[in-house]
Every structure is written in C-alpha cells, then in structure tokens.
Amino acid sequence: MDQQRRTGRQLLAEQEKLGNDVVAVEVGGQVFDLHTPLPEGTSEVRAIRQNDPKALPIIRHSTAHVMADAVQKLFPGTKVAFGPATEAGFFYDYDRPGGSFSEADLEAIEQKMLEIIESDSPFVREPMAREDLMALLSSMNEPYKLEHVQRLEGELTIYRHGDWVDLCEGPHVPSTRFLKAFKLTHTAGAYWRGDERNPMLQRIYGTAFASPKDLKAHLKALEEAKLRDHRKVGKELDLIAFHPLAPASPFFTARGARIYNALCDYVRELYDRHGYEEVITPQVFDNELFETSGHLPAYYENMFLAASKEHLEKAAKEIVEKPPADVHACEHVMTEHFRFGVKPMNCPSHCLLFGMKRRSYRELPLRIADFGRLHRYERSGVVQGLTRVRTFAQDDAHIFCTQEQVSGEIADFIDLVHRVYEDFAFQAPKIYIATRPDKRIGDDAVWDAAEKALIDGVSAKGVPFEIAEGEGAFYGPKVEFHLKDALGRSWQLGTIQADFNLPERFDLSYVGANNESHRPVMLHRAVLGSVERFFGVLIEHVGGNFPTWLAPEQLTIVTVASDFDAFAVEAAKELRRKGLRVSVDTSNERLGAKIRAARLMRVPYIGVVGAKEVEGRGLQLRSRDLNADVGFSTLDEVAARLLAEHRAPSLRD
RNA sequence: GCUGGCGUAGCUCAACGGUAGAGCACCUGUUUUGUAAACAGGGGGUUACGGGUUCAAAUCCCGUCGCCAGCUCCA
Numbered sequence: 001m002d003q004q005r006r007t008g009r010q011l012l013a014e015q016e017k018l019g020n021d022v023v024a025v026e027v028g029g030q031v032f033d034l035h036t037p038l039p040e041g042t043s044e045v046r047a048i049r050q051n052d053p054k055a056l057p058i059i060r061h062s063t064a065h066v067m068a069d070a071v072q073k074l075f076p077g078t079k080v081a082f083g084p085a086t087e088a089g090f091f092y093d094y095d096r097p098g099g100s101f102s103e104a105d106l107e108a109i110e111q112k113m114l115e116i117i118e119s120d121s122p123f124v125r126e127p128m129a130r131e132d133l134m135a136l137l138s139s140m141n142e143p144y145k146l147e148h149v150q151r152l153e154g155e156l157t158i159y160r161h162g163d164w165v166d167l168c169e170g171p172h173v174p175s176t177r178f179l180k181a182f183k184l185t186h187t188a189g190a191y192w193r194g195d196e197r198n199p200m201l202q203r204i205y206g207t208a209f210a211s212p213k214d215l216k217a218h219l220k221a222l223e224e225a226k227l228r229d230h231r232k233v234g235k236e237l238d239l240i241a242f243h244p245l246a247p248a249s250p251f252f253t254a255r256g257a258r259i260y261n262a263l264c265d266y267v268r269e270l271y272d273r274h275g276y277e278e279v280i281t282p283q284v285f286d287n288e289l290f291e292t293s294g295h296l297p298a299y300y301e302n303m304f305l306a307a308s309k310e311h312l313e314k315a316a317k318e319i320v321e322k323p324p325a326d327v328h329a330c331e332h333v334m335t336e337h338f339r340f341g342v343k344p345m346n347c348p349s350h351c352l353l354f355g356m357k358r359r360s361y362r363e364l365p366l367r368i369a370d371f372g373r374l375h376r377y378e379r380s381g382v383v384q385g386l387t388r389v390r391t392f393a394q395d396d397a398h399i400f401c402t403q404e405q406v407s408g409e410i411a412d413f414i415d416l417v418h419r420v421y422e423d424f425a426f427q428a429p430k431i432y433i434a435t436r437p438d439k440r441i442g443d444d445a446v447w448d449a450a451e452k453a454l455i456d457g458v459s460a461k462g463v464p465f466e467i468a469e470g471e472g473a474f475y476g477p478k479v480e481f482h483l484k485d486a487l488g489r490s491w492q493l494g495t496i497q498a499d500f501n502l503p504e505r506f507d508l509s510y511v512g513a514n515n516e517s518h519r520p521v522m523l524h525r526a527v528l529g530s531v532e533r534f535f536g537v538l539i540e541h542v543g544g545n546f547p548t549w550l551a552p553e554q555l556t557i558v559t560v561a562s563d564f565d566a567f568a569v570e571a572a573k574e575l576r577r578k579g580l581r582v583s584v585d586t587s588n589e590r591l592g593a594k595i596r597a598a599r600l601m602r603v604p605y606i607g608v609v610g611a612k613e614v615e616g617r618g619l620q621l622r623s624r625d626l627n628a629d630v631g632f633s634t635l636d637e638v639a640a641r642l643l644a645e646h647r648a649p650s651l652r653d
Numbered sequence: 654g655c656u657g658g659c660g661u662a663g664c665u666c667a668a669c670g671g672u673a674g675a676g677c678a679c680c681u682g683u684u685u686u687g688u689a690a691a692c693a694g695g696g697g698g699u700u701a702c703g704g705g706u707u708c709a710a711a712u713c714c715c716g717u718c719g720c721c722a723g724c725u726c727c728a
Binding site for chain 2: 091099100101102103186187188189190191194195196200201202203205231235236242243244245247301302374376378379380381382383384387388389392394471480491492493494495526529530532533534558559560561562563588589590591592593594595596597598599600606608610611612620622629
C-alpha cells in the first residue's frame with residue numbers, strides 16, 4: 001500500500017482517536033470502512049462511532065450480510081438477491097428452493113447469526129475486475145447477483161466475512177463482533193427488482209441497533225404504536241366498522257360520523273374564508289364522460305363500472321349472436337354496453353359544470369369545492385383500514401384560473417395546508433413534487449409547463465421539497481403533502497396539482513378582458529386529502545384523544561346515585577341547547593365504574609353530580625387532558641369552558 | 654393481483670382429532686353508591702362459508718370470502 005493512501009484505521013491510530021467503538025470513518029461526506037485506503041492525501045477524518053446516527057445503516061447492512069450467510073449455511077441452495085439497510089432496519093431477499101421461511105426458521109437463523117457474530121470475523125473489502133467477479137458469481141451459482149453486476153458501472157467490489165462473499169459496495173463494520181443487537185422481525189414476498197412480472201423472492205426483515213438497549217427501546221416503541229393503530233382504536237371507541245360484504249369500505253358509526261362531519265364542517269368554514277363555493281355533483285355518469293376525461297383509457301382498472309338490466313341483456317344478446325373471438329373481445333363487448341361508470345374523481349364533473357356556462361375572466365379564479373363520494377376499485381392486497389379504501393370523500397376542490405393566477409393560488413394553498421395541519425397539531429408535512437408518470441395524457445410541452453408551475457409555486461414559498469420522479473397523476477403533476485401514521489408509514493394527505501390537460505380535453509374557455517376566448521388552467525387540490533385517510537391518521541396522531549372541538553362526546557355527566565339522575569338529565573339538556581355534545585350515564589353502576597367507562601371512551605370532560613352539585617346547580621368537572629379534577633363549576637361556567645374549545649384553534653375568536 | 658400468516662360469543666382469548674369454554678360486554682334482580690371495575694343470576698356459538706378425509710373435525714385436506722404483514726399499485 002502506498003504511503004499516500006492510508007486507511008482510516010491508520011490515520012485514527014496516529015491521531016490516537018481509534019477507540020474500539022469506531023465503526024467507520026467519514027471523509028468529505030463519504031463513508032469508508034476502517035480498512036479501506038482513503039483518497040490520496042487525506043489527512044483529516046471523522047470517526048463514526050457506534051452511537052453516531054451514521055453508524056446505524058452500516059451496522060444494519062452488515063447484519064444483513066450476516067443473516068444471508070446464516071441463511072445460506074442453514075438452507076443450502078438458497079440464492080441471494082438484494083439486502084440493503086432501510087429506514088427501520090434491513091432486509092435480504094432470497095430465492096429458496098423449498099419456498100418460504102417459517103417462524104422457526106427465523107429463530108434458527110438468529111442462532112446461526114449469533115455464532116457468526118461470535119466468531120469475530122473481519123469484514124474485508126476487495127476490488128475485483130468485472131470478468132473475475134462474473135466468474136466468481138457464476139461459480140457460486142448466484143444468478144441474481146450476476147444479473148445485477150451486468151447492470152453496474154464503475155469499480156466493482158466484494159465483501160467477505162469468514163468464508164462468505166457478497167457483491168457489495170459497502171461500507172461495513174470492521175468485524176462481526178460489532179453487531180451487538182439485532183432481531184429478525186418478519187418475512188414477506190417481494191418481486192425481484194420490484195417488478196411484478198418477475199419471480200417472487202422471499203424477503204426476511206430484521207432490525208439492528210448499536211446496543212441491546214436501543215433495540216429494546218425500538219421494539220417497545222413498535223408495541224406502543226400498535227396500540228394506537230386506528231383500526232384497533234377506531235373499533236374500541238366505536239367510531240368505525242367494517243363488514244365483509246363491503247370490503248375496504250368503512251362504516252362510520254354515529255360517533256365516528258360526528259367526527260367525520262366535524263372535519264368537513266371545519267373545512268367548510270375555511271372555504272367561506274378562502275373564496276370557495278361548494279357544489280354537489282352526480283355519482284354515476286355515462287362513460288362518455290370518462291372517455292373525454294381520459295379516465296377510461298388511463299384509469300380503467302381502478303373504476304367501478306355500472307350496468308342496468310337492459311345493458312346486461314344487450315351485452316348478452318350480442319355475445320350470443322356474435323360470439324367474440326377471445327376474452328379481450330368479450331370484455332370489449334361488455335364494457336361497450338355497460339354504459340355507466342361510478343366516479344373515481346370529481347374533476348370530470350367539475351369540468352362539465354364549468355363548461356355549462358359562458359365564463360368571464362371576472363369569475364376567475366373560480367374555486368369549486370365538492371365532498372362527493374368517490375369509488376375506486378383497489379386490488380384486494382392493497383386496502384388497509386381507513387388509509388386505503390374503495391370508497392371515500394375528499395375535501396376536494398378545483399380552481400379554474402388564468403396562467404398568471406397559478407402561482408398565487410399555489411402559495412395561498414400552501415399557507416392553508418400549513419394552517420390546517422397546525423390546527424390538528426401535526427408536524428409540518430413532508431412535501432414532494434410528483435412529476436409525469438409513464439401512463440399519462442397530454443403532450444410533454446404541457447407537462448413541462450405544469451411541472452414548472454408547481455416547482456415555481458412551491459419554491460416561491462421557500463418550503464423544502466423533494467422530487468418524486470414519475471409519481472404524478474395521469475393528467476398532471478402533483479405537490480403532495482405527506483404525514484406518517486403510528487407505525488411510521490407515510491401517507492399522502494393534501495395535494496395540489498396543476499392540470500393543463502383536462503381544460504383542453506373538455507375544451508373549456510373563458511372570455512378575457514380583450515373579449516377573446518382563453519383556456520383556463522385547472523388546479524386540483526385537497527387539504528385533508530381523503531377524509532377517510534385523514535381520519536385514520538388523525539386517530540393515531542391523537543391516540544383516540546380527540547380534542548373537544550372534534551370529540552363525538554364532549555362531556556359525560558355521571559351521577560353519584562340515582563337520586564341525582566333528574567338533575568343530570570336537566571343539566572345535559574341545558575348544555576346541549578348551547579350546542580355542546582353531552583351525554584348522561586344513569587346506569588345502575590357505582591361512580592368509579594361510570595368514570596372508568598367515560599375515561600375509556602376518551603371523553604374530554606366528565607361531570608360528576610351528587611347532592612352538592614344539585615344544590616349549587618353545577619358539576620364537579622374532570623378534565624381528560626389535565627388528567628385532574630378541576631373543581632366545581634356552575635353549568636354556565638361549564639358551558640363557557642367547553643364552548644371555548646368548541647371550534648378549531650385557528651377559528652376561535 | 655402476488656407471497657406468507659390468520660379467521661372460535663359483541664370484544665380479548667382458551668380448547669388443537671373425542672361433550673365448544675373463560676373474562677369483559679349484554680339482559681334481569683339486589684345494592685343507592687363521591688373520581689379507573691359492587692354482588693348474584695341469565696341469555697348468547699351450524700367454530701367465516703362450501704366441499705372432502707375419518708367411527709368421530711373448531712382441530713387434518715381442498716376451494717371461496719374476509720382480515721393481517723409485506724411486494725406491486727395509490728388519496
């Protein structure tokens with residue numbers, strides 16, 4: 001090794017900074033193994049120690065190698081594919097001749113991994129010429145790695161530990177003994193290279209940390225997150241229900257509907273202040289609409305089609321009289337006769353509405369809002385609680401405006417989104433700009449303009465964003481606002497999308513100041529996004545403890561004994577007259593049991609009524625959020641206190 | 654849709670080839686109660702559905718439906 005290119009280990013040793021907790025080194029933002037020669041002339045390095053955040057992906061990736069080693073030792077003939085570190089741990093994909101891995105297999109693998117870690121085998125990096133590497137992978141009978149190497153460019157390296165070898169660019173921990181805390185968590189199928197046309201491999205997920213303490217904390221956090229799962233909490237609090245006869249289609253119970261409507265009413269108040277007009281549009285349309293909008297060509301597999309008996313008869317008749325040549329032709333005959341489609345989005349009907357009248361530039365920007373129910377057919381494997389359903393409503397609106405108005409509308413909308421998320425005490429959302437997908441309508445020049453409009457609009461606000469390549473809607477690019485659920489899964493909620501395509505397809509126009517006809521731009525936007533999804537994420541965010549302004553029941557009045565029931569009922573009536581949501585528990589239970597019941601339902605306030613309260617015409621009030629008895633209050637004081645929290649924070653006077 | 658797992662009372666779970674059970678919830682009674690569970694009694698199940706194996710199936714096998722974790726796809 002030449003003098004100029006020393007390793008991180010050598011450098012740190014010279015500087016007496018080499019502890020036994022150093023995992024790797026960082027030079028100018030790049031991470032190297034301790035034993036890898038650093039770029040020429042490097043004299044300053046930063047040691048990445050075990051507790052450094054940058055150590056985590058290294059530890060996890062190295063653990064993935066050890067897992068793959070263990071798997072191949074235990075299950076000969078198993079081939080390996082990819083095995084990266086992820087946000088929460090790592091995985092490795094395998095092609096196992098015998099099929100999948102069981103729970104028992106995972107335990108055996110963990111045991112074998114412990115042996116490998118115990119052996120304290122150094123990870124060794126080895127640059128290799130392409131031909132040698134391909135020969136090596138062929139001899140190892142690793143077709144996936146071989147295929148991968150053919151796609152790779154630049155310097156190729158392998159990593160060894162013990163007798164195990166993997167095509168890998170590193171970096172890795174110095175030796176297996178640095179892996180001190182790991183757990184294999186679950187298995188899953190995963191397509192090779194993420195493409196569903198490819199064979200499905202077996203994936204084993206695991207996680208690893210610098211110390212057993214960190215691992216334990218992580219596993220505990222996962223357990224706690226599970227307790228917040230909106231499917232569990234939503235059921236416990238009697239907010240939502242599902243029935244097998246309506247798969248992926250939530251029922252909102254009376255309590256859940258209260259919250260649902262409170263969310264919509266909240267948005268309606270904002271609409272009043274931001275110049276939106278709410279409309280109501282049909283559910284089912286002649287499919288000609290969806291031909292025009294592009295949904296049938298580009299969104300067909302997500303649409304529910306609807307047919308009447310007459311349509312079915314006509315289709316049947318044609319099929320009997322002129323039998324179609326194949327399945328495809330038969331499908332065509334049927335869809336030709338199934339005249340109706342259930343709307344999957346509101347935009348087509350809003351285009352119809354815009355086009356029904358001669359429009360003036362004076363009307364623009366025209367902001368049309370719609371809580372219309374949408375139906376989208378989602379494949380059975382993708383649905384999930386409230387966050388991915390087949391029927392939902394959005395706090396949807398379409399803004400028809402001039403080119404010049406676009407950036408102003410985007411800026412206003414971003415303000416609106418941030419204000420709303422603050423009202424729900426969410427962290428600032430992560431913003432993505434989703435660009436043109438492969439499956440799309442419209443010319444590239446139009447997409448160029450639309451993408452530029454969004455990027456300019458967001459940039460003007462100075463908020464950070466990332467580009468999500470190819471993730472746009474089929475009709476236009478999107479700005480997406482993402483929040484995470486209790487399990488750390490990220491969901492798109494709000495969005496604003498620039499659309500130059502639909503106005504074109506619907507031939508929309510307005511009369512300008514110059515008395516000439518112009519094409520409007522259309523912005524699709526939603527703040528909550530899907531109300532269903534927002535509800536689900538919100539349940540998890542508040543852990544079922546809905547703030548007073550959303551709580552289905554704001555106050556439960558409980559009586560100490562049945563003698564006081566009459567006053568309790570009277571008090572509830574009086575408070576309800578003031579617009580509060582109040583219930584009375586007159587069940588034949590002891591006070592403690594009634595309090596417990598109300599607390600389990602996460603009611604923000606509990607009011608106890610006994611002899612003293614009847615006499616003073618008030619309640620002994622307990623606050624859920626303060627977790628304390630707040631003392632005696634007259635009914636007027638109770639009303640004032642609750643009414644102060646009765647509206648969203650930003651709407652309070 | 655794909656891979657794997659799961660489906661027993663309203664809920665949480667037991668029984669894992671040999672008579673379907675518990676706690677909570679529910680109903681009825683007793684109790685009149687002061688801040689997280691009073692006591693007693695009672696009702697409730699074609700073990701998701703359909704088929705098969707077996708003297709015997711909740712239990713084993715096949716199919717359908719649904720749910721869960723991922724993958725692919727998306728608000």
